[in-house]
Amino acid sequence: MSTFALDQIQAQIPQAIVERYTDRAGDAWAVIAREHIVEVAKLVKDRLGFRLFISMDAVDRLHLEPHEQDPRFEVLYFLRNIERNEQLRLKVRVNEDQQIPSIMKVYQGAEWGERFVWDFYGVTFDGGLKRRVLMYEEFVGHPLRKDYPLRGRQNLIPERPIKDIFRGPGTNGVQD
Amino acid sequence: MAAAGDEYDPTPSEDELESHLQTRNMVVNLGPSHPATHGTVRLKIELDGETIVKMDTEIGFLHRGFQKSCENVTWTQVLPYTDRLDYVASLQNNFGYLAAVENLMGVVIPERAQYIRVIGSELHRIASHLTTAGALSLELGGFGAFLYAIEARELIIDRVTELSGARLTTSYGRIGGLNRDVPEGWTDKVLKSLIKIEELAGEVEGLMTRNRIFTDRTRGTGIITKEDALDFGFTGPCLRACGVSYDVRKAKPYWVYDKLDFEVPVGVNGDNYDRYYLRVLEIAQSMKMIRQAIAQMPQGPVMVDDWRIALPPKENVYNSIEGVIAHFKLVMEGVPVPPGEAYHATESPNGELGWYLRSDGSGRPYKIHVRAPGFQILSGLGRMCEGRMLADLIPTFDTINMIGGEVEQ
Numbered sequence: 001m002s003t004f005a006l007d008q009i010q011a012q013i014p015q016a017i018v019e020r021y022t023d024r025a026g027d028a029w030a031v032i033a034r035e036h037i038v039e040v041a042k043l044v045k046d047r048l049g050f051r052l053f054i055s056m057d058a059v060d061r062l063h064l065e066p067h068e069q070d071p072r073f074e075v076l077y078f079l080r081n082i083e084r085n086e087q088l089r090l091k092v093r094v095n096e097d098q099q100i101p102s103i104m105k106v107y108q109g110a111e112w113g114e115r116f117v118w119d120f121y122g123v124t125f126d127g128g129l130k131r132r133v134l135m136y137e138e139f140v141g142h143p144l145r146k147d148y149p150l151r152g153r154q155n156l157i158p159e160r161p162i163k164d165i166f167r168g169p170g171t172n173g174v175q176d
Numbered sequence: 177m178a179a180a181g182d183e184y185d186p187t188p189s190e191d192e193l194e195s196h197l198q199t200r201n202m203v204v205n206l207g208p209s210h211p212a213t214h215g216t217v218r219l220k221i222e223l224d225g226e227t228i229v230k231m232d233t234e235i236g237f238l239h240r241g242f243q244k245s246c247e248n249v250t251w252t253q254v255l256p257y258t259d260r261l262d263y264v265a266s267l268q269n270n271f272g273y274l275a276a277v278e279n280l281m282g283v284v285i286p287e288r289a290q291y292i293r294v295i296g297s298e299l300h301r302i303a304s305h306l307t308t309a310g311a312l313s314l315e316l317g318g319f320g321a322f323l324y325a326i327e328a329r330e331l332i333i334d335r336v337t338e339l340s341g342a343r344l345t346t347s348y349g350r351i352g353g354l355n356r357d358v359p360e361g362w363t364d365k366v367l368k369s370l371i372k373i374e375e376l377a378g379e380v381e382g383l384m385t386r387n388r389i390f391t392d393r394t395r396g397t398g399i400i401t402k403e404d405a406l407d408f409g410f411t412g413p414c415l416r417a418c419g420v421s422y423d424v425r426k427a428k429p430y431w432v433y434d435k436l437d438f439e440v441p442v443g444v445n446g447d448n449y450d451r452y453y454l455r456v457l458e459i460a461q462s463m464k465m466i467r468q469a470i471a472q473m474p475q476g477p478v479m480v481d482d483w484r485i486a487l488p489p490k491e492n493v494y495n496s497i498e499g500v501i502a503h504f505k506l507v508m509e510g511v512p513v514p515p516g517e518a519y520h521a522t523e524s525p526n527g528e529l530g531w532y533l534r535s536d537g538s539g540r541p542y543k544i545h546v547r548a549p550g551f552q553i554l555s556g557l558g559r560m561c562e563g564r565m566l567a568d569l570i571p572t573f574d575t576i577n578m579i580g581g582e583v584e585q
Contacts, residue, residue: 024516025279052422053409055530055547064536076532078519078547082406082422089519109409112555120243134236134584144243 003028005048005081005088009040016040018093029089034100037077037092041106044079050088054078056113058121062146071095073123077103077110094123102128120144201229204566208237212315212570215580217554219569226565231558235584242585246544250510251277252351254541259345261546261582264307265300266346267336268524269582274349275430276520276531281351281513283480289353290431291473295366296339296348297522298462298469303332304525304577305455305462306377312452312574313384316393321383328376331369338362351511352486353479363470370463381456394448398572400560405446408559409552412527413454414576418446424523436468448568451575485511510539526550526577548582 006028010017016036021029032040044050059074077090092100102125103110114125115133122142124130132139138157141148201224208218216237222230242261246254258269271293278285310325333343338359340348349355384390400410402418415422423440425433441457443450479486483502492499515537521530527549534543553576560576561569 023518024282024514025518025520027519051403051406052411052415053407053552054411054528055409055545055552057532057545059534059543064542076545078530078532080422082420082427085427087519107409108404108407108559109552109555112551132236134239136236143241148244150244150248 002084002086004084004086005044005050006030008048009043012043013039023089027087027089029091031091031093034092034094034098037090038101038103038106040090041077041103044088045106048081049083050079050081050086052080052082053107053109053113054080054087056110056117058117058123058144060121060144060146071098073121075100075117075123079107096122099124099126101126104128199224206569208234213573214311215578215583217578217580217583219557221561221566221569223566226567228561228564228566228569231561231569233554233557235554238580238584240585242546243544246541248540250539251513251541252511254544255349256345256347259347261548261585262304262524262526262529262550262579263344263581264579265304265525266344267296267300267340267348268304268522268529270346270349271297272522272524272529273531274351275522276518276533277351277511277513279520280516280518280533280535281485281511283352283482283485285353285480286477287432287474288357288476289478291469292354292358292478293349294431294433294436294469295363295466295473296336298466299332299335299366301462301525302373302377302459303329305459306380308525308574308577309380309384309452309455312394312448312571313380313390315570315574316390318383318387318390321380324376324379324383328373328380331373331376335362335366335369338365350479350486352482353477355479357478363473366466367470370466374463377456377459385453385456391449393568394452394571394575396445396447396449397564397568398448398451398560398575400446400556402446404556404559408556410527410556411549411552412523412525413451413458414527414553416440417443417450417454419444424521424528428521430520430522432469432472435472436465438465448571448575512539513537513541521547524549526579526582527553529582546582546585548585550576550578550583554578554583 006020013036016032017030018033019031023029055078057076061069061072061074071093073094075092079088094100102114104114112133114128115131117123118130119132119135120142121144140154201222204221204223206219206221207213208216218234220232221228242257245257255270258273259266261269306325306329310322313321336346337343340346402420405415405418419442421440421442426440438461441454443454487506488499488502493503513535515535517534519530519532521528529549530547532545533541536542560572
């Protein structure tokens, strides 16, 4: 597997890379320092040609081995360079009370990814939208966290008034 | 203005002609249960006349907690959940998931199983593309093409039923290969069906491709630029319609795709017509691949010979202690996937279907991330529609082929 992109990141922003390793399938990964993720995203997109946004997700490490539990969350980024045929796998590790700078301005496709991560893990993004994507707004908790109970019910919610449809109550969609 | 009592003058005055007509934008709610949105998606559209000013896509009405369910069953028990992701092409999901697990375990499946997986995947790719093309015609007012497309799809579903025992929820294949070989004479039946499907697909194409009404509605509508498509994470026919040749089968061949001779069609304009026509071309390529795969397919086992992964034959289970133990451990504890993580992708009809799997060695998945192609494509729907006409939203929504099951997990 080619490690062109990771070598370039290491050469150009050496302080961004916390750790590099190879996974079971032989693919290269890098753990990026939280504060450098936007810088790295800009570098790989504009200068290294990783223009295809593949996807985003997170992992809750609460039930892993003790030495792997801190920080609690791992946010994953998958990017692709079509010309070089290379996939880039990045990770950012955060705790519950920390924010990750949003890369929504760099990759538009990250908007829903970041909303998904907020929705299901409760990881917040600085400069991103704090809006759920699959669950409804009134839902309490973040269901993919390992400590979220498997059984139980949440209260039914009242139907939203029709005026709420676009911009909240009152305006009924009228532009001023 | 004329004063009372004066004679009526029909010519409007200068300032009356130039004055600003007071209009306001209207908000229209489309879905979540609307005949034109297959899949439960709600589109909140702000309209200026007939032009879409702003559009907000709301999803999640079909959310079933796929990931949470998967994290609490064994690796093999995840398989039925994957049927329900892209229910139009369920074999693609089954095999995609299994390939990802095998990639994580480092298992290589027998060659015959690889060929059967290719045949199954390509059959379902044809079914999915035909459904998309037929439904597109239906929504633009042509009922005939839809019937031909569904007739062809029924033939594929019949063959899949013979293969797996179920029409839609196939659950075919196991980690390490396939749970059973193809039935006797099945490949001949597939070849016979392909002739009929080719004929029916030709009818569908004949009714649509050069149809004036159809081309007027689809050419130049729902355009997305190459840069935006890459940025939003489009893959599959939607990305290739913009002129980017990216296909996982070519970029990182899995199974036996590197032994098959096929081409990846690429579009130019990135509009609805290109997305439709690419699917037509891909149907022909898939048929070519199935014929090659059937001709090349060797005899042999379809499951790896390892009792830690594959269920032992029944005579061993009943007559030997090793067989009983292997069977018991496999059923009770599940397939032993070693701790670690890996990302693997296959090309589903809508694009890259990626799986990030994480195992902690407990016999159950620690984390399963599905990179559903439709999720990224749907996030770009607003961009494709803003500034365009409301009526063009319907064909655009169809050609991106959003599947509620995989988008909303």
